Amino acid sequence: VLVNFWATWCPPCRDEMPSLNELYKRYKNQGLIVLAISTDRSDSGVIDFLSKHPVDFGVISDPDAKTSRQYKVFSLPTTFLLDKNGVVVKRYLGEEEWDSPETRNEIKKALGIP
Template sequence: MNKKKRRLLIRTTILILLAAAVAYTLYANFTKDERGQIQAGDHAPDFVLTDMDGEKHKLSDYKGQGVFLNFWGTWCKPCEKEMPYMNSQYKEFKDKGVQILAVNVSESEFLVNRFISKHGLEFPVVIDKNGDVLNAYGVDPLPTTFLINPEGKVEKVLTGTMTEEDVKKYMGSIQP
């Protein structure tokens, strides 16, 4: 095979690979809304994750209580800003039938423990090591919070930072 034919073959192959990559990216972006996107009115998918003390938390074990299910990361500044508000309201609502489950998105126990200590968090913090729960709920972006009523249905999906007044209002809305 001469140089010109070989060069043409290589260029054609690269062009086909690039076209395939672009096509896949477009497909993935246009169909991401259909994959595991939980919305208000849906039944909250059950899961079991372990907290920093080794205790297992199964969402269905909280049936009969409201659950403020928050997805977050230590690197996420909006997440960090709302954590003290969540902690403050957790103290107010935990004995009134509303629980907080904070799901960290695949970070190390060291980073998560350091974050918990820095902010004095008292509510259960679990790590979604494989991203299974994140994918099941279709979370994007962080922070995202799901308000789950005592019957296990999603009342509302919230994205972005909340004020302390927001957290109080939303926790009150899922109180049994």
């Protein structure tokens, strides 16, 4: 599972969405789940962004930052990789290139793919 905290007003967040979506499409049949949690205060900007830049994974809102505080997210984007047991195995701070060999190997390891 990848849990991605992001916002529409965050340029690095917007920039990494296409490669995050490609990563999801590549590994969804092997069990990858991606959940993007928007920290925007209103849904209108999120809806507008997603209408122009659709993604294939789930997107939910955290307008009061309750979930962000639980995960101790202080900068965006921040993404957590959880293994099959729900244990956080990696925390990515800042924009990530989700197509890099290193990142793909981390995802495969978390999914139990050789």
